[in-house]
Amino acid sequence: MVVGKNMTVQNSISAEELEEIIILIQRQYGYDFGDYARASLHRRVIRCMQKAGCLTAYELKYQLTNDHRFFAWFIESLTVNVTEMFRDPSFYKELRQNVLPKLASYPAIKIWHAGCSTGEEVFSMAILLHEMGLLSRTRLYATDLNPANLDRARQGIVPLQYMKDYTANYIQSGGTNDFSAYYTARYENAIIHKEYRKNIVFAVHNLATDHVFNEFQLVCCRNVLIYFNRNLQNRAINLFSNSLTPLGYLALGMKESLLFTDVRHQFEVVNPAVRIYRSKR
Amino acid sequence: MSRVSVVVIGGSAGSIPVVTELLQALPRHFQFSVIIVLHRLRNVISSLDTILGNKVQVITIREPNDKEEIREQYVYLAPQNYHLLIEADKTFSLDYSETVHHSRPSIDVTFESVAQVYASQAVAVLLSGANQDGADGLQAIINQGGMVIVQDPATAEYPAMPKAALERNREAVVLTPPEIAAFLRTLTQ
Numbered sequence: 085m086v087v088g089k090n091m092t093v094q095n096s097i098s099a100e101e102l103e104e105i106i107i108l109i110q111r112q113y114g115y116d117f118g119d120y121a122r123a124s125l126h127r128r129v130i131r132c133m134q135k136a137g138c139l140t141a142y143e144l145k146y147q148l149t150n151d152h153r154f155f156a157w158f159i160e161s162l163t164v165n166v167t168e169m170f171r172d173p174s175f176y177k178e179l180r181q182n183v184l185p186k187l188a189s190y191p192a193i194k195i196w197h198a199g200c201s202t203g204e205e206v207f208s209m210a211i212l213l214h215e216m217g218l219l220s221r222t223r224l225y226a227t228d229l230n231p232a233n234l235d236r237a238r239q240g241i242v243p244l245q246y247m248k249d250y251t252a253n254y255i256q257s258g259g260t261n262d263f264s265a266y267y268t269a270r271y272e273n274a275i276i277h278k279e280y281r282k283n284i285v286f287a288v289h290n291l292a293t294d295h296v297f298n299e300f301q302l303v304c305c306r307n308v309l310i311y312f313n314r315n316l317q318n319r320a321i322n323l324f325s326n327s328l329t330p331l332g333y334l335a336l337g338m339k340e341s342l343l344f345t346d347v348r349h350q351f352e353v354v355n356p357a358v359r360i361y362r363s364k365r
Numbered sequence: 366m367s368r369v370s371v372v373v374i375g376g377s378a379g380s381i382p383v384v385t386e387l388l389q390a391l392p393r394h395f396q397f398s399v400i401i402v403l404h405r406l407r408n409v410i411s412s413l414d415t416i417l418g419n420k421v422q423v424i425t426i427r428e429p430n431d432k433e434e435i436r437e438q439y440v441y442l443a444p445q446n447y448h449l450l451i452e453a454d455k456t457f458s459l460d461y462s463e464t465v466h467h468s469r470p471s472i473d474v475t476f477e478s479v480a481q482v483y484a485s486q487a488v489a490v491l492l493s494g495a496n497q498d499g500a501d502g503l504q505a506i507i508n509q510g511g512m513v514i515v516q517d518p519a520t521a522e523y524p525a526m527p528k529a530a531l532e533r534n535r536e537a538v539v540l541t542p543p544e545i546a547a548f549l550r551t552l553t554q
Contacts, residue, residue, distance in 0.1 A: 099453070121432075121450075121452060121458045122452060122453065123450035123451060123452050123453075123458045123460075123478055123481075124448075124450055124458055124460040124462070126481075127450070127460070127462070127474070128462070164460070164461060164462040166461055166462055166463055171446070172446075307447075307459075307461045309431070310431045310447075310458060310459040310460060310461065311460075313432075314432055317432070337431075337459075337461075338444070338446075339428065339429070339430050339431050339444050339447060339459050340430070340431050340459075341430045341431070343430065344432055
């Protein structure tokens with residue numbers, strides 16, 4: 085650790101120490117971060133150390149080993165839980181105009197949001213489905229590895245301070261209703277009305293270790309794979325490929341691609357700008 | 366100084382004309398990669414890569430995909446609404462975590478990541494802007510042995526960001542935009 089004249093003591097760990105921490109978490113608790121991209125994981129670990137007041141990797145390892153409550157907090161803070169409603173309005177516009185009309189031909193629609201965090205994207209999807217008259221025959225499966233995220237998502241709570249931005253996103257995505265009709269403001273929170281959430285099933289699922297659990301016409305996994313290395317990205321995309329019905333859709337984040345996966349030839353690109361793919365099988 | 370592998374440029378309000386000037390100064394065959402982080406609006410359709418590209422037709426400006434390999438002679442622009450990180454194997458990783466200095470992409474985040482991977486082979490350039498982003502990142506570059514250039518605040522449309530960086534980093538070289546452009550040209554000779 086370098087401490088210069090203008091510097092405060094910084095919480096820092098080396099690349100080797102990061103590997104030791106990953107192994108400790110795996111051995112002791114079974115969470116496998118071995119195939120997470122190191123650059124962001126490193127940042128997250130240091131951020132957790134700052135919040136917890138751990139100065140060295142030794143201190144962090146000691147706490148992780150001896151304090152189970154600390155470990156639970158650490159895992160919840162380690163994964164990125166940032167999300168937005170109607171993030172990338174052009175993506176939702178494409179769903180509205182071209183993808184959901186195709187799904188309308190199915191008597192029952194099943195959609196999987198993998199890595200749903202606190203639910204903002206699945207709520208956005210439910211609102212779209214409602215506006216297209218499809219919500220009542222759709223079941224939305226929203227999964228995350230972090231149980232604390234799911235607890236929050238089940239309550240349908242979105243911080244009120246962001247609703248202004250989300251309303252702008254919604255309008256840009258082609259929404260024409262009064263967005264505030266979808267939620268009730270209570271103190272500093274907006275609560276999405278129950279009728280838009282009742283077809284959502286929230287469940288724990290870890291893309292690094294869990295398997296196919298159902299079949300879907302649309303899988304949304306946006307800005308989750310960016311935290312994985314190419315190996316784990318490949319595993320996850322294979323999992324999605326095996327979870328899709330014939331001609332099912334896969335939606336990724338705006339800068340995520342199938343390029344580095346071995347199933348890329350099994351998909352055709354529906355809209356390259358918003359990264360929507362369709363299974364050829 | 367060791368061979369320069371990457372020039373990373375951070376800018377905010379008032380920086381786009383300077384970025385354009387620097388890119389126009391790059392020779393056709395520059396033997397390093399350029400990574401640009403500009404504060405941008407989120408959730409609006411942005412064609413900044415095209416706008417910059419139109420002004421600098423000889424080089425290609427890419428918004429990288431996640432896990433894309435970083436190549437020489439390419440100019441990369443951090444995509445909107447992501448932090449841009451560098452992996453040890455010199456590929457990009459995108460990150461959608463909390464904003465830093467109310468910004469995503471944040472200049473600090475990319476500078477710190479570049480410092481980790483490129484160490485003394487990095488040159489960081491901080492331009493005009495109205496907040497404090499970049500100051501910590503420049504310090505990381507200096508600590509790892511890289512070179513740090515800050516736009517002369519007297520020439521910046523918004524001097525707050527370069528000023529904040531200079532208060533933090535006395536080792537930084539202060540240059541006007543034409544001087545930065547001239548310096549970039551020397552890297553290729």
